Amino acid sequence: MPERSVRTLAIVTGDHHVQDPTKLGAAYGPEDxxxxxxxxxxxxxxxxxxxTVYNDHxxxxxxxxxxxxxxxxxxxxTxxxxxxTRxxxxxxxxxxxxxxxTGATPQAMVLCFDxxxxxxxxxxxxxxxxxEVFLPAGMPRETLPDLYPALLKPNAADGSxxxxxxxxxxxxTEARAYLAFLDRELPGRDIxxxxxxxxPEYGLGLIGNPDAELVALPPLEVDFSRLPKGANPILSFESKADPASPYWTEIKFRQARLDDDTRDRMESWARLLFRRFGLQDYGRFDFRCAADGEPRLMEINPNPAWANDGKLAFMAGFAKIPYPRMLEMVIDAAIRRIAVSG
Structure with missing residues (x-):
């Protein structure tokens, strides 16, 4: 499809009129x-x-x-x-x-959701x-993994x-209490x-496609230093959904200060995974360092948050790319991909 033929856009977002489990109180708030x-x-x-904007499904x-x-x-x-799941x-x-x-195929979404x-x-x-240890839903838990400290989370979920x-x-004791919480709040989920x-925790964003131009944005580091003493330094659900929580107000993003080898390694991994999982147009890859200082892959986001206060927008800002231009880059990546594929 030639670029000049793309004139009408339909922007489809989440439904503002029904409950959303990724929001505080399961409802869109003023910040959203x-x-x-x-x-x-x-x-x-x-x-x-x-x-044309579709925010009513x-x-x-x-x-x-x-x-x-x-x-x-x-x-x-959402x-x-x-x-x-839809x-x-x-x-x-x-x-x-x-x-x-624009964005990921159904296959890529299914793979990355797990x-x-x-x-x-x-x-x-x-x-x-x-x-990591996989705990299937419904299986007895008389014996728990001997891996501490641990981060417990659903195997399939979005938005933290x-x-x-x-x-x-x-x-x-803490593990059994949190497992009980997960079983209560998200019954039937693998953990x-x-x-x-x-x-440190890092984010790395890519915009484009592997067989054309795939731009790596400057990596982002999550700054947990302002959290109250004793608070777990993680990007929890509160950090994305509760404006009254210190996890929302005190966690900041800054440009990562990485040595060349570490940055190049994470970027190389991101490009490899982008192609392997069949991502399209953009993606975000989250890493966190172990006690040895080396990064580990935490998550692949095939359709990462597009908001002007999201990680991808911050990374674009580090590269002096204005927010409208970042969105345009994603759209243009799709237009070029479609023109090639027919």
């Missing part, structure tokens, strides 16, 4: 709506596209079929109807109807990963759901018992 408005304004400011597919936009900007990272449904439907879209699969594939490719400020456990990594 502010970020959404800033994103729409940023794309409109490019002056290139006729934009009632008759979503019928309306998209009627409009048949030149390109769907798939920012629906899933259709704000159900995370995040893949939108791109799957768009493919069936031959409507181009954290154990990500770890196993990454390890097979030579990417450093933390030690299931990872609260208390997710780091240091003994069996990962993961080696807790005490070192």
């Amino acid at each position: 709506l502010k970020a959404h408005a800033a994103m729409v304004e940023a794309i409109a400011s490019l002056g290139r596209f006729d934009i 009632r008759r979503l597919f019928e309306r998209l079929a009627e409009q048949r936009p030149d390109l769907v900007v798939n920012f629906c990272d 899933g259709v109807g704000n159900r995370p 995040e893949l449904n939108l791109p799957a439907w768009l493919e069936l109807h031959d409507i181009p879209y 954290k154990q699969i990500v770890r196993l594939v990454a390890e097979a490719l030579g990417v450093a990963v933390p030690g 759901v299931g990872i609260t400020k208390d997710a780091v456990v240091r003994d069996q 990962l018992w993961q080696e807790y990594l005490p070192g």
